[in-house]
Amino acid sequence: xxxxxxxxxxxxxxxxxxxxxxxxxxxxxxxxxxxxxxxxxxxxxxxxxxxxxxxxxxxxxxxxxxxxxxxxxxxxxxxxxxxxxxxxxxxxxxxxxxxxxxxxxxxxxxxxxxxxxxxxxxxxxxxxxxxxxxxxxxxxxxxxxxxxxxxxxxxxxxxxxxxxxxxxxxxxxxxxxxxxxxxxxxxxxxxxxxxxxxxxxxxxxxxxxxxxxxxxxxxxxxxxxxxxxxx
Amino acid sequence: xxxxxxxxxxxxxxxxxxxxxxxxxxxxxxxxxxxxxxxxxxxxxxxxxxxxxxxxxxxxxxxxxxxxxxxxxxxxxxxxxxxxxxxxxxxxxxxxxxxxxxxxxxxxxxxxxxxxxxxxxxxxxxxxxxxxxxxxxxxxxxxxxxxxxxxxxxxxx
Numbered sequence: 001x002x003x004x005x006x007x008x009x010x011x012x013x014x015x016x017x018x019x020x021x022x023x024x025x026x027x028x029x030x031x032x033x034x035x036x037x038x039x040x041x042x043x044x045x046x047x048x049x050x051x052x053x054x055x056x057x058x059x060x061x062x063x064x065x066x067x068x069x070x071x072x073x074x075x076x077x078x079x080x081x082x083x084x085x086x087x088x089x090x091x092x093x094x095x096x097x098x099x100x101x102x103x104x105x106x107x108x109x110x111x112x113x114x115x116x117x118x119x120x121x122x123x124x125x126x127x128x129x130x131x132x133x134x135x136x137x138x139x140x141x142x143x144x145x146x147x148x149x150x151x152x153x154x155x156x157x158x159x160x161x162x163x164x165x166x167x168x169x170x171x172x173x174x175x176x177x178x179x180x181x182x183x184x185x186x187x188x189x190x191x192x193x194x195x196x197x198x199x200x201x202x203x204x205x206x207x208x209x210x211x212x213x214x215x216x217x218x219x220x221x222x223x224x225x226x227x228x229x230x231x
Numbered sequence: 232x233x234x235x236x237x238x239x240x241x242x243x244x245x246x247x248x249x250x251x252x253x254x255x256x257x258x259x260x261x262x263x264x265x266x267x268x269x270x271x272x273x274x275x276x277x278x279x280x281x282x283x284x285x286x287x288x289x290x291x292x293x294x295x296x297x298x299x300x301x302x303x304x305x306x307x308x309x310x311x312x313x314x315x316x317x318x319x320x321x322x323x324x325x326x327x328x329x330x331x332x333x334x335x336x337x338x339x340x341x342x343x344x345x346x347x348x349x350x351x352x353x354x355x356x357x358x359x360x361x362x363x364x365x366x367x368x369x370x371x372x373x374x375x376x377x378x379x380x381x382x383x384x385x386x387x388x
Contacts, residue, residue, distance in 0.1 A: 011312045014308060
């Protein structure tokens with residue numbers, strides 16, 4: 001028995017040591033991030049206005065505006081969708097969500113740009129958010145496709161869009177102005193990736209801010225400040 | 232016995248170092264898997280796609296695949312510690328059998344990255360490399376020790 005026990009204890013001790021060291025060095029990495037992104041923390045009024053422009057969801061007169069820089073081919077953005085939906089549902093009438101395009105194109109997401117065009121092409125027919133949801137839902141099916149346009153037209157059909165118009169708009173790079181502008185704006189804000197969230201013009205660092213739960217808490221706090229705690 | 236363990240001291244060092252490298256790597260992956268909520272895609276992304284895929288967890292109980300990696304290397308390390316502390320050569324059959332399981336699993340996980348997820352994850356590939364090296368050394372060890380250890384460890388087993 002002792003023959004096994006001591007090696008087991010030694011093995012466990014070495015592993016505990018390694019895990020501890022890895023965790024310590026990883027949390028150190030995370031702490032560096034917010035410091036790097038501080039230059040973008042204080043935005044000008046012009047930039048804050050720009051954050052409110054774009055396809056949006058929720059009450060138009062909401063006092064709290066969430067702006068999300070996202071990429072339809074980004075799995076982290078997809079994973080983040082339920083959180084945003086929850087925040088909107090919990091704060092109905094008080095929060096508006098603005099979508100800002102930040103396609104990580106051409107690398108690592110080769111279909112990020114064309115999927116952004118697809119969303120805006122659907123937007124021309126008033127169904128941006130339906131296509132937005134559809135694109136995330138089907139992400140794995142088109143992410144690495146060599147030409148995903150046929151699939152996008154299929155989704156448009158499923159959403160009840162006029163597919164002829166959709167195809168034409170998709171091929172004409174619908175919303176290119178908006179997408180290019182968002183991308184340039186995101187670059188100006190020194191975004192490190194997607195999703196990046198701004199709450200009333202203030203960047204919320206997902207890593208140091210506690211991820212989805214942290215964002216929910218932050219929004220709750222900002223909503224209470226804007227509307228009072230009683231409501 | 233002491234003589235044999237001296238002669239095969241290289242194996243303890245090689246397997247030991249590979250196991251430690253594997254544990255570090257798999258621990259990083261496990262932590263990344265659990266903190267994926269705060270993860271984002273950057274211009275050099277790819278890893279998050281693999282780590283958030285359905286294959287990043289076992290179909291039952293939601294155990295992260297990366298955690299199984301930690302368990303795999305932990306057992307390799309145990310085989311090494313067992314041999315070091317009890318001053319005997321590393322057991323050949325357990326090492327070969329266990330490293331074969333690791334190698335086959337890595338092969339499967341690497342194929343999933345290549346053909347299904349179609350994205351690569353640096354640390355996953357590093358782990359595949361580590362387990363492949365362990366497998367290769369286990370084969371080498373099996374053949375180099377065949378004649379020497381057999382008689383000695385037969386008595387003990």
